[in-house]
Amino acid sequence: MGNENDKKWFEKKISRRDFLKKAGIAGAGVAIGASGASGILAKMINGTSGQLVGNEEISFYGEHQSGISTPVQKNVYFAVLDLRSLELEEIKQMFKDWTDYTEKLMSGELVAPELKNHLLPPIDTGETVGLNPYRLTVTFGISPAFLDKLKLDNKKLPEFKDLPHFPRDQIKDKYKGGDICIQACADDAQVAFHAVRNLVRKGRSLIDLKWTQSGFLPIGNGKETPRNLFGFKDGTENPKNENDFKNVVWYDKNNWLKNGTYLIVRRIQMHLETWDRTNLQEQENTFGRYKESGAPFGEKDEFATIDIEKKGSDGKPVIPIDSHVYLAKKAGTKICRRAFSYSNGIDEISGQFDAGLLFLCFQKDPEQFIKIQNSLGNEDKLNEYITHVGTGIFACFGGVKKGEYIGQKLFE
Template identity: 40%
Template sequence: MFGLGAAGAAVVGAGAVAASSLFDEQPVAHASSTSDPYPFYGRHQAGIVTPAQDRLHFVAFDVTTDKRAELVDLLQEWTAAAARLTQGKEAGSFGAVGGAPEAAPDDTGEALGLPASGLTLTIGFGPSLFDDRFGLAAKRPSALADLPKFPGEQLIPEISGGDICVQACAHDPQVAVHAIRNLARIGFGRVSVRWSQLGFGRTSSTSRAQATPRNLMGFKDGTNNLKLEDADLLRDQLWAAGQDGSAWMAGGTYMVTRKIRMMIETWDRTSLLEQEQIIGRDKGEGAPLGKKAEFDTLDFAAKGSDGRPMIAEDAHVRLAHPSFHGNAHLLRRGYNFVDGSDGLGRLDAGLFFIAYQRDPRKQFVPVQMKLAKIDPLNEYIKHVSSGLFAVPPGVRDGGDYWGRTLFE
């Protein structure tokens, strides 16, 4: 899955910020600066429709305890720490230097003196958590069905899946890394890190106040992504509801992650004309082919002087467009990554794709299946990691905790 946002999710409505789409029907303003905190408590978890921050540290954990009570205790401890960390505080009440010198500190200390930097922490539960260890099998949502095998994917099991994931987004990479490090520290003996991913340079906008960023192929990405301001579409396409079949997920959503390696060197030797034809947009402005401005409507009927469609039949933006998939939309908030080189002088780089939706079976799966079969972009990308997680509703107040509705 690459460039779904740029494929043209329909955008409706206008306004500065949606009142109903983020924190419990209360108006939410954008942070006045990149140093400021976002609220932690609310009907929905932060880090979904929150204006996408610049940096990511994503981690998937395996639960190592088989005791339900220990897992619940961990979620409560994590929630308390997350509430503090997202407000720019240390992970524990004694902090990095305030406790007994003979004891391990309550915080690792590398973020001392740093502001909140817009940190958000978002938790999700993978299909593997709903086995027979914790008595959760009957509560596995039908929408959390295992993803099918897509043509051409080359998934590496060691960097796929996981019982629990945490997405840390911030404007300062040290703040995001600090948060994940401390959650892993708190979880010692009950969870272990399965895999993690650092990301930089968001590859989509989740608010109209943000400019459209570029991916590592040089194209604007996420032009028509679902936005914070699209309250009606978010209610229909993003947030799970009680009538969906899993009451505990009401106010939650479903996350799909895909690590997509780009064949950077091959792409860089491809002509500009071919690059634009593959994507279906021009590389400079980001306009649909045949149009002039980035936000012009995609016209799939328009033809050039040679009688051929301006946007090719197999162009990425056409294949992924909601109009060809029952009006299915995704809210994307992925990131670029560069993980060094592969030892052969090639960059190990690409897109860490993250998308939220109400039901992956109806949204991500059909779109990705179409792309995997015939998208010419497949010559330049390779899917190497995959994750699927049920993201529970938000934490209401200090007496609540991540995943409470699942364990009630």
């Protein structure tokens, strides 16, 4: 540390939470259940569609991991990691260490007390001192390759396989595969980044970073569905209550994945310039929904039920048969979408914005996603404006009880 003031700052060894209590910031330290909101917040929120900015702390412990049915936060930092060590005991210990870290991170504390020895690097990297937990959630998943590499053959599940190639995929090797994923979401981008940074740092000798992506959503009021970079409300048709999550998301067979779920990530480039040259009618035809209200064609309310069989007075289907919504619905299954926009500077080849959607979705069986993506395949009008460049499938463990560690049932 450079000057005396800096030294004093660290010597105080105050946790982030103590700092907040001292500062008297409302909302700090109010723990909300891992799988969602409680009390007043629960009344304000419907499923994951309406996000809001909160100071609150979300509980690390629960039946399910947080960051899945939690009302969506403003920011995500998503990381895919490769295993460097293939020693099961070492990886198990890493998950134990991550459990300890994650509990602290989510409650707004430093990952470890500051060292007295000023000649050593601090353990916590420090950029969140003075910040609220900002509804930080950290969600862990492992890929089929993780099970292969650690020779956990008896833990394989028949549906847990790498995703197939889909029509029009242009997946880049650098955004494909990987062994572990960490999804950190928070209403503050620095809090989300800090979580992944410190977790990766703790496991540094055992893992390598493969790819990462940060993402954002607009500040919400808990009621409005956030808009994506094409200006459309995105997340309207999503699980809305516990029963929906039970039917669509939570894995319920009696094995190590019980109460967990499958996470699918797609890094989808959105060709903003092409879109911005497209007239409004075409834009709306692409989705089968009105841009301003988000309502399906022929309706006024965003949440109106859609009947894809419905015909207009001209005998034609009200929702265009090549629209995104028509084809997604036609697949006849559901998923829980929890996507974030991203913006990564300029595409080196086209000189245009390198921007898009970090598409994250959760489902109890990967087949749900596969069916929908196959239906969207070649026919989706949206394909003219997007390119899928990254992919991944991860099994996200069930939640953690006090005294347990993340992924324990897999390693036992």
